[in-house]
Amino acid sequence: NKAYDEAYQIGLQDGFKSAVDQRLKDINQAIDDFQVLVNSIHTIKTDLIYQNEAHIVSTIFRIAEKIAYGHIAENPDFVLPVIRQSIELAQADDEVTVLVSPEQIDFIENLKKLSGRDFDFLKNIRLEPSDKVMSGGCIVETNYGVIDAQVQTRVEKIWTELSQALPKIKKIAG
Numbered sequence: 001n002k003a004y005d006e007a008y009q010i011g012l013q014d015g016f017k018s019a020v021d022q023r024l025k026d027i028n029q030a031i032d033d034f035q036v037l038v039n040s041i042h043t044i045k046t047d048l049i050y051q052n053e054a055h056i057v058s059t060i061f062r063i064a065e066k067i068a069y070g071h072i073a074e075n076p077d078f079v080l081p082v083i084r085q086s087i088e089l090a091q092a093d094d095e096v097t098v099l100v101s102p103e104q105i106d107f108i109e110n111l112k113k114l115s116g117r118d119f120d121f122l123k124n125i126r127l128e129p130s131d132k133v134m135s136g137g138c139i140v141e142t143n144y145g146v147i148d149a150q151v152q153t154r155v156e157k158i159w160t161e162l163s164q165a166l167p168k169i170k171k172i173a174g
């Protein structure tokens with residue numbers, strides 16, 4: 001009887017130890033599985049941010065573009081610094097023609113009459129209206145070539161530079 005009780009206790013302890021070991025093994029496996037899940041969620045989050053970064057930058061650029069065009073429409077005198085900078089790139093003793101939008105040529109002529117501002121930078125320049133040029137920009141033609149300072153051209157150049165720097169979106173198998 002005593003041997004039976006001892007054998008029973010040993011069996012009970014072995015069974016308990018075996019059950020605890022199995023349960024610990026199951027818990028450790030569950031923790032490992034959970035860690036894999038957490039890591040994959042982090043990877044998915046990082047991939048989503050990376051893949052949407054190009055879209056986010058594109059959206060911000062488009063918003064800035066709309067704001068810039070709207071700002072030029074509200075403040076037509078913004079074209080003067082653009083014209084001045086473009087002309088400064090051309091040499092003063094050269095034949096220089098500046099193409100501007102028809103609305104801008106009217107604005108500049110009225111501004112010359114009404115403002116009394118310094119327009120010496122235009123003295124050797126021929127201003128011509130052109131339907132090719134959008135309001136807010138200009139095209140400067142010289143003996144040496146053409147300087148395209150249209151807002152659209154500058155915005156496109158900025159976008160080209162930005163888009164080359166954007167991360168490439170990887171294809172997701174699906």
